[in-house]
Each structure stands twice: as structure tokens, then as C-alpha cells.
Amino acid sequence: MARPRRNIYAAAEESATPPDALTPSQHIARVIKSEGSNLYSCALPSQQIVLVELATRFRNTIWMKRGGYVLVDLTPPEEKKGKVDGEIANVVREEKEWRKQSYW
Numbered sequence: 001m002a003r004p005r006r007n008i009y010a011a012a013e014e015s016a017t018p019p020d021a022l023t024p025s026q027h028i029a030r031v032i033k034s035e036g037s038n039l040y041s042c043a044l045p046s047q048q049i050v051l052v053e054l055a056t057r058f059r060n061t062i063w064m065k066r067g068g069y070v071l072v073d074l075t076p077p078e079e080k081k082g083k084v085d086g087e088i089a090n091v092v093r094e095e096k097e098w099r100k101q102s103y104w
Helices: 005-016 095-099
Strands: 026-036 039-043 049-054 069-074 086-091
Touching: 026 049, 039 069, 049 069
Parallel strands: 049 086
Antiparallel strands: 026 039, 026 069, 039 049, 069 086
16 A cells, blocks of 8 residues: 555655754765665765665655765764664755755
8 A cells, every 4th residue: 555645745845944953963964875775875074984774754755866965863872783873864855955054
């Protein structure tokens, strides 16, 4: 059975507007490569490569391509389990709107 369209549109609308401010654990990252099973390698502004997981609300709804930007929420090292460093909290779709923010 297919997902209701209202969920698809809600996820798309949520990713269209940038947040006002970022928390200390959030970073804008560039997607380098898809690792499979909703895992992506991303490069942080410090050129550090992290492995992040796509949030469940975006799975099968929004597709990402190499070179695109995402908002990554990293988990603290003491809470980290396995190889995954964090989660993709938001997908940058309207890059012009995001670039106007002070944290970009």
C-alpha cells in the first residue's frame, strides 16, 4: 500500500524552509556518495567525512544526488553506536533560501 500523499507533501514542505538557527551538533554537509541502505557519506565544512543515516520521514520520499547539501545532526561520540555518525535532519532543496541564512 502506498504512503498517503499528505505525508509526502509534508516532508517536501518541511525541507523547503531553512531553520532560523543551528544547534551545536548540526552542520551543513555535502553528499559525497550513497553507501546503500539509506546511508550516505557526507563531507563537513572541516573536510571531515562522516557516515550518516537518512531520517525515516524522508525515505522513499525525497531523493538526493551527489554534490547536494543536507543538514546533518551528529551524535556525540560517547553516545555513538557502530559506524554511523549521525542523521540527516533535513535536505536542502531551495539552496538560494538556505544561502541567505547566517550559518551558511
